[in-house]
Amino acid sequence: MKIPEQITRLGMLLAGVLAAVLLLRFVILPADMFSAAPHQAAKAVREMAKPVHYAGMPACRECHADIYDTKSAGGHRYMGCENCHGAAAAHASDPATGNPPLPSEREFCYACHAFDPSRPNGFPQIEPTEHRAGKKCIRCHDPHDPVPPSAPSDCSGCHGVIAKTKATSSHATVECAACHEVPEQHFTSPRAALPTKPAGRESCGQCHGSDATDSGAPRVDLASHGDSYQCWQCHYPHAPEMTR
Numbered sequence: 001m002k003i004p005e006q007i008t009r010l011g012m013l014l015a016g017v018l019a020a021v022l023l024l025r026f027v028i029l030p031a032d033m034f035s036a037a038p039h040q041a042a043k044a045v046r047e048m049a050k051p052v053h054y055a056g057m058p059a060c061r062e063c064h065a066d067i068y069d070t071k072s073a074g075g076h077r078y079m080g081c082e083n084c085h086g087a088a089a090a091h092a093s094d095p096a097t098g099n100p101p102l103p104s105e106r107e108f109c110y111a112c113h114a115f116d117p118s119r120p121n122g123f124p125q126i127e128p129t130e131h132r133a134g135k136k137c138i139r140c141h142d143p144h145d146p147v148p149p150s151a152p153s154d155c156s157g158c159h160g161v162i163a164k165t166k167a168t169s170s171h172a173t174v175e176c177a178a179c180h181e182v183p184e185q186h187f188t189s190p191r192a193a194l195p196t197k198p199a200g201r202e203s204c205g206q207c208h209g210s211d212a213t214d215s216g217a218p219r220v221d222l223a224s225h226g227d228s229y230q231c232w233q234c235h236y237p238h239a240p241e242m243t244r
């Protein structure tokens with residue numbers, strides 16, 4: 001049987017169209033028009049080429065193990081180092097490039113601890129204008145273990161008021177033992193063995209004199225400041241910002 005002319009032409013036309021489509025699909029048009037895989041591969045390459053900013057806590061641990069251990073045992077254990085010190089990958093791979101910043105201003109801590117009624121019950125919060133206003137938080141709270149300062153319970157049990165007053169004062173971080181030598185017997189029969197008390201201006205001068213070393217304490221000129229009176233005639237030693 002003879003195939004009619006018009007069918008042959010139609011067949012050739014269809015074959016031509018099919019060839020053109022196949023040519024377009026597999027030769028002319030790029031493969032990534034038809035599959036996501038090349039896009040994904042290219043994106044991975046692009047992202048990998050970007051500089052890394054955060055190193056992550058395990059990296060910090062390699063060189064700052066002591067701080068890592070302190071922090072892991074305290075109230076800030078779930079916070080990353082770089083939450084506070086900023087992205088520090090460059091520092092971690094080469095400390096000589098510079099030190100990360102130390103966020104030591106009060107305002108930094110407000111972000112999480114300034115009173116906000118929407119925070120969950122029991123989350124430790126403070127009223128910034130009232131809680132030791134004007135003093136740096138890190139004076140009393142170690143940022144790596146922020147547990148509030150308190151006198152050793154072995155003193156506060158009997159000298160509660162003094163301990164509480166001191167804990168909220170400028171001398172919060174000065175230990176009782178810096179000013180009082182306490183005999184063992186004082187704990188069992190307190191009146192029979194009294195602790196020592198500072199003897200003179202020099203005992204305060206070890207931290208406040210102009211030649212005092214290694215202390216964050218403000219300096220005064222021992223020779224002239226407060227005449228020759230005992231320091232505690234004017235400053236209550238357990239809250240020295242109160243002058244009496």
Ligand code: HEC
Nearest residue numbers: 055056059060062063081082085088091092095099100101
């Ligand atoms: C390869 C070791 C190394 C790694 C890893 C490392 N550090 Fe350090 N870091 C140092 C050295 C060394 C210093 C400088 C110490 C100095 O100045 O006394 C320093 C200083 C710092 C300081 C500033 C100290 C200051 O007194 O100003 C901070 C903050 C700090 N590092 C945080 C981090 C954090 C966060 C990480 C993790 C992202 C980290 N470091 C990873 C070695 C390292």
Ligand code: HEC
Nearest residue numbers: 060064067068071076079080081084102103104138143144
């Ligand atoms: C809640 C915020 C916070 C977190 C979390 C934190 N730091 Fe700090 N860090 C500080 C502040 C504030 C200082 C400054 C302390 C000062 O001046 O006394 C500091 C000081 C430092 C210093 C200087 C030396 C020193 O002992 O004071 C290093 C080093 C350091 N941090 C490393 C780390 C590492 C490593 C981690 C994670 C394991 C970390 N920090 C987590 C806030 C933080």
Ligand code: HEC
Nearest residue numbers: 106109113124125132135136137140148149167168169172
């Ligand atoms: C002079 C020492 C001192 C300074 C400075 C200080 N605090 Fe405190 N903080 C304490 C003491 C002591 C407590 C224990 C409770 C009390 O007496 O209010 C405490 C309690 C807290 C608590 C509650 C802890 C809990 O377990 O409920 C938080 C949160 C806190 N402080 C954060 C801060 C922040 C943030 C700053 C800085 C804006 C700061 N503190 C400055 C001494 C201080």
Ligand code: HEC
Nearest residue numbers: 074075076108109111112123124137138141143146147148
């Ligand atoms: C990114 C949020 C964040 C920042 C910033 C932050 N903290 Fe905290 N802080 C926390 C969390 C979370 C806890 C644990 C709360 C809990 O135990 O429920 C905590 C706990 C505390 C506690 C109670 C600790 C205890 O052991 O009872 C104190 C005090 C404290 N922080 C002080 C500070 C100080 C001072 C700063 C500034 C240097 C600071 N925080 C910065 C999130 C933060």
Ligand code: HEC
Nearest residue numbers: 154155157158159176180182186187190191194195196197
């Ligand atoms: C078991 C209770 C008790 C404990 C614990 C205790 N004290 Fe006392 N302390 C007393 C009593 C009681 C006195 C005498 C008060 C008086 O005579 O008015 C006293 C007196 C003192 C005095 C005054 C001495 C004087 O000459 O006036 C100092 C300073 C003192 N204690 C410091 C401390 C310190 C620091 C600690 C902690 C290491 C401590 N005490 C622990 C009960 C105690």
Ligand code: HEC
Nearest residue numbers: 151155159162163166171174175176178179197198232237
């Ligand atoms: C900065 C030094 C200093 C520190 C720290 C200190 N004291 Fe005193 N303390 C003194 C001085 C000075 C006196 C004598 C004050 C006077 O004679 O007016 C005194 C007196 C006392 C007295 C006799 C009663 C009184 O109020 O005069 C007691 C009790 C006492 N201190 C307990 C403590 C305890 C407990 C601590 C720790 C929580 C402590 N002190 C920390 C300097 C200090």
Ligand code: HEC
Nearest residue numbers: 139170174178203204207216217218231232235237240241
């Ligand atoms: C072991 C060191 C040490 C000794 C001893 C000491 N101080 Fe201080 N004192 C400090 C430090 C640290 C500060 C600063 C605290 C701050 O700025 O938050 C301070 C702060 C003060 C201030 C400033 C208060 C303010 O905020 O304006 C006075 C006043 C003061 N002390 C008086 C005394 C007197 C009086 C004595 C002796 C009875 C004494 N100090 C003994 C360490 C000491």
Ligand code: HEC
Nearest residue numbers: 201204205208218219220222225226227229230231234243
């Ligand atoms: C006659 C009273 C008097 C005597 C005694 C006295 N002071 Fe003061 N002191 C003051 C007054 C008032 C201020 C606050 C005004 C000022 O800064 O001069 C002050 C301030 C201070 C400050 C804070 C300085 C600053 O820069 O913030 C310190 C620290 C201090 N005294 C320590 C001492 C010491 C240590 C002694 C004993 C050697 C002493 N004072 C004796 C009255 C006295």
